[in-house]
Amino acid sequence: MTTRAEALGVFDGAMAQRGYGLNKMCFSFNEAANREAFLADEEAYERRFGLTDAQRRAVADRDVLALLAEGGNIYYLAKLAGILGLNVQDLGAQQTGVTVEAFKAKLLAAGA
Amino acid sequence: MATIVGGLAVSHVPAIGNAIANHREGEPYWKPFFDGFPAARAWLDRVKPDLAVVLYNDHGLNFFLDKLPTFAVGAAPEYCNADEGWGLPVLAPFAGDRDLSWHIIEHLVAQEFDLTTCQEMLVDHAFCIPMELFWPQGAPPPAVPVAINTVQHPLPSPRRCFRLGQAIGRAIETYDKDLKVVVIATGGLSHQLEGERAGFINRDFDQMCLEALATDPSPLTALSSLDLVEQAGSQGVELLMWIAMRGAMTGQVSRVHQHYHIPISNTAAALLVLENTPVA
DSSP states (O other): OOOOHHHHHHHHHHHHTTHHHHHHHHHHHHHHHHHHHHOOHHHHHOOOOOHHHHHHHHHHTTTTHHHHHHOHHHHHHHHHHHTTTTTTHHHHHHHHHHHHHHHHHHHHHHHH | OOOEEEEEEEEEOHHHHHHHHOTTTTTTHHHHHHHTTTHHHHHHHHHSSSSSEEEEOOOSSSTTTOOOSSSSEEEOSOOOOOOOSSSOOOOOOEEBBBHHHHHHHHHHTTTTOEEEESSOOOOOOHHHHHHHOTTSSSOOOOOEEEEEEEESSSSOOOOHHHHEEEEEEEHTTTTTSEEEEEEEEOOOOOOOOOSSTTTTHHHHHHHHHHHHHHHOOOHHHHOOOOHHHHOOOOTTTGGHHHHHHHHHSSSSSEEEEEEEEEETEEEEEEEEEEEOOOOO
């Protein structure tokens, strides 16, 4: 049976377990030297945190929905996105399958 | 005894920090948001708080999932900001007040709130941006940061956060120094960053919350944290801090100022100023 927390897609204990290594890697990006180490060799850096194959694929594909499904927490993933030069409108557009312009227009429309 | 002059609540979207750093407050995108602040600053100039208690949520600067407290109270002489990984300028340290910190800690634990205490605590944008917004010339009052977990579910309930605020309010009122304290909440209002519902904003729910916070908070404390996620989005759950702030208003509450603007980044941005008048 699906719990309400699962139905709402919140980051709960199960997700925190699944995503632990991935989120720990993203937490490390608070330090500039770690961001540089990641960019220099993504796979080697990921190995230090024990990312699963699915997580490594999701990082390689820059696939936000897959990163979330593999236990990534959005607050930590935002640090990865920052390295990749993506802001939260870029992430929103990718996740909802629209252009960045269309995503921004939707936000503006909510305030109109 | 110390008195609670009132409560402030404000959104803490990281982009605001960049807008301040780059002096963009007057640009068309930003002006409708920043126009809300002169009234809040005028109120602060009038009440002149000596100390601030700041209720906020850490986004992975001080805390990681290895050890994640539900409620954490700062007890440091100063609180440093640091690199969060995506380019916000690092601000100068903020002064703490260890006497008030330990008074609050003693009081809260006596009231059966089992806390994490932090003699070192990095403060992220959720703490820093509101300080920049309310004290743009610098020199905010010494602060006691109180972090509430909004990262990993299960989260504390709105009722629990309200009661935490009530206990903080009683702690302040029993603090044996003739000082004025403002309670600041940061975060919200409705927004969701992740998943197919990214970009979700709920104006009607936000307006209901603002009204309830100013008048009767009971509709909010009747909700669960998952209700907040459903109605305000997965990051709109930062309303927990606003509810806790309202709990700390122990006297007569009057709404001094309110401001609401969609969007700032992906967020419905809001500001609320409540004045607290002690009941004789």
